[in-house]
Amino acid sequence: MAANRTFSIIKPDATRRNLTGAVTKMLEEAGLRVVASKRIHMSREQAEEFYGVHRERPFFNDLVTFMISGPVVVQVLEGENAVQRNRDIMGATNPANADAGTIRKELAESIEANSVHGSDSDENAATEIAFFFKPEEIVG
Ligand code: RTP
Numbered sequence: 001m002a003a004n005r006t007f008s009i010i011k012p013d014a015t016r017r018n019l020t021g022a023v024t025k026m027l028e029e030a031g032l033r034v035v036a037s038k039r040i041h042m043s044r045e046q047a048e049e050f051y052g053v054h055r056e057r058p059f060f061n062d063l064v065t066f067m068i069s070g071p072v073v074v075q076v077l078e079g080e081n082a083v084q085r086n087r088d089i090m091g092a093t094n095p096a097n098a099d100a101g102t103i104r105k106e107l108a109e110s111i112e113a114n115s116v117h118g119s120d121s122d123e124n125a126a127t128e129i130a131f132f133f134k135p136e137e138i139v140g
């Protein structure tokens with residue numbers, strides 16, 4: 001399987017607890033390489049657009065408010081089966097259900113403050129990468 005890319009966000013609960021390095025270390029140890037990274041503070045409009053697919057979900061407003069509650073680190077990750085590899089190391093959405101050794105089990109606070117986002121398909125990865133990065137900002 002050829003190396004490919006996915007998109008990751010280190011969420012505000014993790015940046016607030018100074019866990020950017022800890023999360024990145026777990027991603028790297030899972031075989032992913034950070035080929036683009038920047039720390040940003042999303043606007044409400046940006047977060048609403050990014051999570052547009054969840055607009056009708058009951059948790060949408062809380063999720064957007066959480067995602068703009070502090071800085072995040074947006075990253076492009078490269079590796080074999082990058083999307084699935086990242087989902088595997090992230091663990092289940094709710095840290096209570098996540099497997100031992102996953103980022104969410106080891107580091108997350110709650111189903112909302114769950115430390116990381118990761119694209120769920122190659123198609124969404126491409127869309128999400130383009131939402132935050134220009135091609136020249138990604139150095140493979
Ligand atoms: P993500 O998109 O962030 O990688 O996480 P995911 O696929 O595991 O979860 P998803 O269903 O796409 O939900 C997106 C984010 O919304 C928050 N959430 N809150 N309060 C709740 O019941 C609830 N459910 C989901 C989480 O921050 C989740 O990552």
Ligand code: MG
Nearest residue numbers: 117118119120
């Ligand atoms: Mg999702």
